[in-house]
Amino acid sequence: MSDSAYSLFVQQQTDRGIDVEQVKARLKELKVETPSWGYGDSGTRFKVFKQVGVPRNPFEKLDDAAQVHRLTGICPSVALHIPWDKVDDYDQLQQHAASLNLTLGAINPNLFQDDDYIFGSLCNSNPAIRRRAVEHMLECIEIARTVNSSIISLWLADGTNYPGQDSIRGRKHRLLETLTEVYQALDPNMRLLIEYKFFEPAFYHTDLGDWGMAYNMALKLGDQAQVLVDTGHHAQGTNVEQIVAYLLDEQKLGGFHFNNRKYADDDLIVGSVNPYELFLIFYQILDAHADANKGIQQTAENIAYMIDQSHCIEPKIPAMIRSVLNVHTQYAKALLINLDEVKAAQEKQDVLGAENAVREAFEFDVTPLLHVVREEMGVPINPMRAYLESGYADSIKPRGKGGASW
Ligand code: RM4
Ligand code: MN
Ligand code: MN
Numbered sequence: 001m002s003d004s005a006y007s008l009f010v011q012q013q014t015d016r017g018i019d020v021e022q023v024k025a026r027l028k029e030l031k032v033e034t035p036s037w038g039y040g041d042s043g044t045r046f047k048v049f050k051q052v053g054v055p056r057n058p059f060e061k062l063d064d065a066a067q068v069h070r071l072t073g074i075c076p077s078v079a080l081h082i083p084w085d086k087v088d089d090y091d092q093l094q095q096h097a098a099s100l101n102l103t104l105g106a107i108n109p110n111l112f113q114d115d116d117y118i119f120g121s122l123c124n125s126n127p128a129i130r131r132r133a134v135e136h137m138l139e140c141i142e143i144a145r146t147v148n149s150s151i152i153s154l155w156l157a158d159g160t161n162y163p164g165q166d167s168i169r170g171r172k173h174r175l176l177e178t179l180t181e182v183y184q185a186l187d188p189n190m191r192l193l194i195e196y197k198f199f200e201p202a203f204y205h206t207d208l209g210d211w212g213m214a215y216n217m218a219l220k221l222g223d224q225a226q227v228l229v230d231t232g233h234h235a236q237g238t239n240v241e242q243i244v245a246y247l248l249d250e251q252k253l254g255g256f257h258f259n260n261r262k263y264a265d266d267d268l269i270v271g272s273v274n275p276y277e278l279f280l281i282f283y284q285i286l287d288a289h290a291d292a293n294k295g296i297q298q299t300a301e302n303i304a305y306m307i308d309q310s311h312c313i314e315p316k317i318p319a320m321i322r323s324v325l326n327v328h329t330q331y332a333k334a335l336l337i338n339l340d341e342v343k344a345a346q347e348k349q350d351v352l353g354a355e356n357a358v359r360e361a362f363e364f365d366v367t368p369l370l371h372v373v374r375e376e377m378g379v380p381i382n383p384m385r386a387y388l389e390s391g392y393a394d395s396i397k398p399r400g401k402g403g404a405s406w
Pocket of ligand 2: 155195230257308
């Protein structure tokens, strides 16, 4: 990247009233957690295509995640899914992470792959099965304690397939009861992030079907419970940015699962289908960050950015790098929005002026900026190329085929 491209960029942004040094600082501070399961084999309900070199255990998943962090500099933590990442000794797993310059992040309970859960887990009408589900959540809290993680990230697959199959209200009551027990077991530094999704695996109703249901549950539980927005978990056309803004304003937005969708819960590479949506999400976050209300500001600051991605056909490590780079790029663009200019246009009810002030930032090429940021962070200016040239993909081939999969 030529110095002149960067100088031109700085000049341009300074003229627009943007403090580039501040933008750089924000870009260096961003942290995006990658999911352990994104490194394993995954697929659709039709087929899991096995790839060569896929990690055979959680330790190797961390080895791969470490590559992503080494090259991008912004992915220092890895989310675990239990029991997919169950090990005998979590201290050992944490030490392995530390040796790779990583920490262990959100603990994701799995309440959907046990035969007992055919009619649900925390909402099941059978108290013995509800008990089992609560015990699993408590086990996850214990694991979080051991590995020094402060986030329990719950996605609940519960629901029904047919009208009348179970009492929707009854299930709602059971959920509040079971989650209350879970909530009470949290340490004071822990957060329970509640994720919603409108369908699948249940097809008639889902017990946490949308953000309002997750919000209501989080509100009833208390301050340590917040909503997690998985960007792929909305019906076609949903305005995800509005949900983000609303939850921020209520100080109930806890985190994200970034991915992209075209049709369903596709778990595609972040920003691959709709980068503008990602940009607009960051716009709402930055707007909340600049709010005079301290609580809203802090909520925006404490958002846990996580990727939830599954790779059916693409090589996993570069796909994850691509997602991380796309997040960084859209965040960089959003940081170029002149919020004062937007506000001034809003005050004049200048529709086109306001829209322009937002979109204009999206249209800048932030490549020179990101190159300088990476240079200063001591990571390769082109992490993808660096990965492809590193020989790492060859080095993991001896792992063979048939590694970890869900
Ligand atoms: C779900 C949801 C969860 C993730 C699982 C694998 O659809 O997005 O967050 O843990 O998939
Ligand atoms: Mn998710
Ligand atoms: Mn999902």
